[in-house]
Amino acid sequence: MDFNDTPDEAVFRAQVRDWLETHATRRQRRDEKFGDGLDREAYLAAAKAWQATKAAAGYAAIPWPKEMGGLGGSPAMQVVYAQEEAKFLVPGLIFEVSLGTALPTVAMWGTPEQKARNLAPALKGDHIWCQLFSEPAAGSDLGNVRTRAEKVGDEWVINGQKVWTSGAHNADYGILLARTDWDQPKAKGLTMFILDMKAPGVDVRLIRQATDEPHFNEVFLTDVRIADSARLGPEGQGWKVMLSTLMQERFSLGENFSGDLYDQLVDLAKQAQWGGRPAIEDRCVRAGIADAYIRQFGVDLIVRRGMSAISKGVSPGPEMAAVKLIGARAFQTGGALAVELGGAEGLIAASDLGQQWRMPQMLWISGPGARIAGGTDEIQKNTIAERVLGLPGEIRTDRDVPFRTLEG
Ligand SMILES: Cc1cc2nc3c(=O)[nH]c(=O)nc-3n(C[C@H](O)[C@H](O)[C@H](O)COP(=O)(O)OP(=O)(O)OC[C@H]3O[C@@H](n4cnc5c(N)ncnc54)[C@H](O)[C@@H]3O)c2cc1C
Structure with missing residues (x-):
């Protein structure tokens, strides 16, 4: 397994970096976020404009064929792009479902007419x-x-x-x-x-x-x-169509869990004072930060394993369930540590404390949701148990009977 970029991926990474330097602003601080102070309408307009810029350069849907508005690249190139874009201040999330799962499903199952009508406007950001x-x-x-x-x-x-x-x-x-x-x-x-x-x-x-x-x-x-x-x-055939939608989520793995929570915790622990000394000197704080580092590093390695599979044109395996299982929990516990570092002030809304506290506090509050969205912890564990470890599946008695008879 080779975790490094292939020569082609390295060339593409450099090309993407150059393009981003020209068209976007590089993030100067880890806690910087696009769009602070913009209302919903203004943020939406900025997100649409950024999407149109990406579409014009072919970066809106990198793995899609050129005739569908893509770049005709590999899924690995898509992940490379996402990793580089994450270093710049650009609007995020608005098109996550459109381009991450919904439109790829239309591309896979749609009639020629459905594709002609729907793909181009969504890629350009006209439709969400x-x-x-x-x-x-x-x-x-x-x-x-x-x-x-x-x-x-x-x-x-x-x-x-x-x-x-x-x-x-x-x-x-x-x-x-x-x-x-x-x-x-x-x-x-x-x-x-x-x-x-x-x-x-x-x-x-x-x-x-x-x-x-x-x-x-x-x-x-x-x-x-x-x-x-x-x-x-x-x-x-809706079940089959739905499964292909959920499969798409595996290709967004590079975007979601290769964050820099560990570095943020180190920064915050240096700033926070506990008993008149920097919190970073406290043994428990150091242990918590080490734990965050181990989890983040482990998750990064699994993501790279998935990347390596994608580079070879293979779909990442069921072991990717661990990325979400461990990553979402790491965000939650790391966020909790950051809130503790704030001491009594950790209870205050992050917006009153300064931007550097906002991100970890958001992670702490949204952590439980991350452990549910896209398949709960228990469902990820079932996947790992059955498809990675080969343990027997759950006993199902409802699989072969008419749905009508199941209604309570
Ligand atoms: C932030 C967020 C965004 C979302 N976005 C969307 C979206 O855009 N579109 C959409 O359609 N849905 C979306 N969802 C819904 C999400 O897919 C579901 O919440 C998730 O699949 C869990 O379903 P549920 O909430 O009905 O919980 P349930 O399935 O009712 O689960 C309840 C509890 O039972 C456990 N459980 C269930 N089955 C098993 C089992 N077989 N073995 C062991 N334990 C089990 C679960 O782990 C959980 O703890 C989103 C959810 C969140 C949190």
């Missing part, structure tokens, strides 16, 4: 997409989806509720998983659709989080009509 899978009774087990899609003529009539839909309040379109056949077993009666988020009957309600940032939503769907031409993939 979201992912409507989870429901109040369907999260870890998406086979429980109860949102109903009934065929009426050449349309589908949708009724149901989705929840935890990231970015739905900004989204123009979404990919929607719904049940079209209640007599099939749970995973077999599902179909995927492209939903126009502005269609009559779509009611998006923002859920404000503990971080006080708007992130996700409840989405109520009442008699929403979707043309059959907006069905994504064959009827009854």
Whole structure:
């Protein structure tokens, strides 16, 4: 296993770095963040403008074929780009679902017409997409989806509720998983659709989080009509389409967990005073920082292992579940240590303490969410147990019976 860039990747990294130096501002401090002080509309406009700039240079969707607006590069090049971009002050997150999972799914399963209509505007940042899978009774087990899609003529009539839909309040379109056949077993009666988020009957309600940032939503769907031409993939194949969406998340691994929490903790521990001395001199603090370092380094190594697989054109294996399992927990415990370093002031909102405290406090508050989003800790452990360690799978009694009989 070779963790270094291949010669081609090294050339691409240098090219990307040059381009970013010209088109963006390099981050001067670790705690610097794009868009502080911008309201939602201004941030959205800046994010769209940055996306258009990237699209014009071919960096909006690096692995996509040129005829679809990409660069025709490898997934490894995409990860290289993300690693370099993370060093610059650019708007983040708005297009994470659009380009990370929703549009790749449209690219994979869409009809030529669906691709022609949807890919280019999303790449340029004109359209934002979201992912409507989870429901109040369907999260870890998406086979429980109860949102109903009934065929009426050449349309589908949708009724149901989705929840935890990231970015739905900004989204123009979404990919929607719904049940079209209640007599099939749970995973077999599902179909995927492209939903126009502005269609009559779509009611998006923002859920404000503990971080006080708007992130996700409840989405109520009442008699929403979707043309059959907006069905994504064959009827009854929604499970397969959904699995390919979730697979895309593995390719974003380089972006998410190669942060610099350890360095931030060292900085904060040098600044914080405990008993008249810098906190960095305290044995417990040093042990906590060492723990953060070990976890971060371990996660980085697994990410590099995934990168190495991607470089060879192979999909990263199920061991990538450990990245999220360990990484999300490391963020949470590292964030908790940072809050402790603040002493009594750790209880004060980070915005009142200074920018350098904001990031770790956000990590601490959003840590529990990170351990749930995209598959909970327990689901990651199941993956590692069954697919890495070869332990027997969970006993399932609901796999082969009609979904209708499972409804309580
Ligand atoms: C920040 C964030 C963003 C999100 N964004 C989106 C989005 O954009 N679109 C979307 O569709 N969803 C989104 N989600 C939803 C997310 O995918 C679900 O929350 C997640 O899959 C867990 O589902 P649940 O909340 O229904 O919990 P449940 O599945 O009900 O789980 C409850 C508890 O039971 C445990 N559990 C469940 N099954 C098992 C099992 N088989 N073995 C052991 N333990 C088990 C879980 O680990 C958990 O502790 C988001 C969630 C978060 C936190």
